[in-house]
Amino acid sequence: MTERSAVFDAEAGPDSPNLDVRRSHPPIDRVFDVLAARRQVVDCLARRGETVAFESLVTSVAATRMDIEPVALSEADRESTRHALHHSHLPKLVDKGIVEFDRETETVAPGPRLGIVAASLEAVEELTPQ
Missing domain, CATH: 1.10.10.10 (Winged helix-like DNA-binding domain superfamily/Winged helix DNA-binding domain)
Incomplete structure (x- = not known):
């Protein structure tokens, strides 16, 4: 199961339709961390x-x-x-x-x-x- 975290609009609450769910650590972030x-x-x-x-x-x-x-x-x-x-x-x-x-x-x-x-x-x- 993929680890997820919620990112909210500044004016939106947790029940807002503007909820943006993203992986907390996308693979590209891990690659750049390795390369830093x-x-x-x-x-x-x-x-x-x-x-x-x-x-x-x-x-x-x-x-x-x-x-x-x-x-x-x-x-x-x-x-x-x-x-x-x-x-x-x-x-x-x-x-x-x-x-x-x-x-x-x-x-x-x-x-x-x-x-x-x-x-x-x-x-x-x-x-x-x-």
């Missing part, structure tokens, strides 16, 4: 179009997030990003089929949904004022 802090991973893999070493992804994401050159990253910057990717970001992206993470070889590859997600993010960015 993970856009750099999607961007990196979409740009490269191939499997990347986990440590290379760590460097790319950390440098992009901090808006600095990779050579300027401290080990603390890398460790913080490494931890976030390993324990939070990658598992959620894997769960949605956006990336594939091989823990044994420490590599990250595009998943079956990476292309559509990257294209969607690009479309959103085009609509965003600079």
Whole structure:
């Protein structure tokens, strides 16, 4: 059964014909939640179009997030990003089929949904004022 919540007109009561019933968490909201802090991973893999070493992804994401050159990253910057990717970001992206993470070889590859997600993010960015 789908979870639902009621949204009412400002002047309407619960018995009003203007009752608007919507799902409380539409699927698109869950997708954007997953992508909110993970856009750099999607961007990196979409740009490269191939499997990347986990440590290379760590460097790319950390440098992009901090808006600095990779050579300027401290080990603390890398460790913080490494931890976030390993324990939070990658598992959620894997769960949605956006990336594939091989823990044994420490590599990250595009998943079956990476292309559509990257294209969607690009479309959103085009609509965003600079």
